[in-house]
Amino acid sequence: MTDNNTGLPLTTHLRELRKRLIICFIATAIGFSISYYCSDRLYDILTAPLVPALPPDAGYLVFTGVAEPFFIYFKAGLLGGVVLASPVILYEIWAFAAPGLYAKERVWFAAIVLASLALFAAGVVFAYFIVFPFAFKYLLSFSTAGLRPMISMSGYFSLAAWLLFAFGAVFQLPLAMLVLSMIGVAGARQFIRWWRYAVVVILIAAAVLTPTPDVFNQMLMAGPLIVLYAMGVVLAAIFGKKKDAMEL
Known part of the structure; x- marks a missing residue:
């Protein structure tokens, strides 16, 4: 441990943690405010791999509840807000953990975090550009003259978000x-x-x-x-x- 972090009472660490969490919350709130303003565009980006696979007479998504679009755009804005705030969040995690690490441990900690972010991003990109087009084309190939898709906004958002997270995690x-x-x-x-x-x-x-x-x-x-x-x-x-x- 570094000298400046040796012997500090638990309350000091808790106050420091509280300070870091407040900064992360404020950064996320600002990111959400920006993302929610563009949430319809974010949702369009998320649905872009699906639209080409939809039949010509069913090339749109539906909502089954009055408030469903609002909540979907809210979730999209929140997701975008976390992404925008991620540099601040990562810095605050680093600022909280670094004083308790040796110099060599700091290097490895930073390298592992950066590598994890890169691998997660690679998984998300792979799912979005490679898996989504093939998967949706296959799933919607079951459409027939008497069987047409009616995909809800919430259903698609949940599936897409889960798959993006799953691929990012397994990577x-x-x-x-x-x-x-x-x-x-x-x-x-x-x-x-x-x-x-x-x-x-x-x-x-x-x-x-x-x-x-x-x-x-x-x-x-x-x-x-x-x-x-x-x-x-x-x-x-x-x-x-x-x-x-x-x-x-």
Whole structure:
């Protein structure tokens, strides 16, 4: 621990935490105010992958409640507000945690946070530009002359938000493997030994998280995850503990 953080009472830490949380809340509120003003545009961006897949005579979304559009735009604005405020939020987390870390730990903490953000963004971009168009085209291919889609705003928003978050989360795989190797839980040798089990788990996760039952769309998710697993093995071999991790 650094000298300026040694022996500080708990109340001091709580006051500091309260200060950081208030700043994060204010930043999110400002971001929300900006995003809500453009919430209709944000929703248009979110629905852009869906619209081309809709039948010509059903190329729009519907709402089934009087207040549904308001709440959807509110959620879109809140989501955009968190994104806009994320630099401030991340800085406040850093400012709160950094005094209690050694210099080397600060470097690793910053690197892990930045890598996590990059991987999450990569997962979101992959889902939006690759998975969404194929998945929605497949799902809406069941439309017939007597069976037309009537997709609600809330239903689509919930599905899209869940998928974006899910892909962003699963793209953290190599980072999680790196952390496990750094703390000695598992090393590159263990990850290589477990690759068959990893592939099975990845295929199951792809089947659960992908909204379509066809193999093609499931492989759109499973393929990158297998590549990310291999990347995690490489990172564990380079940056993990040099001694063999404990056998599990």
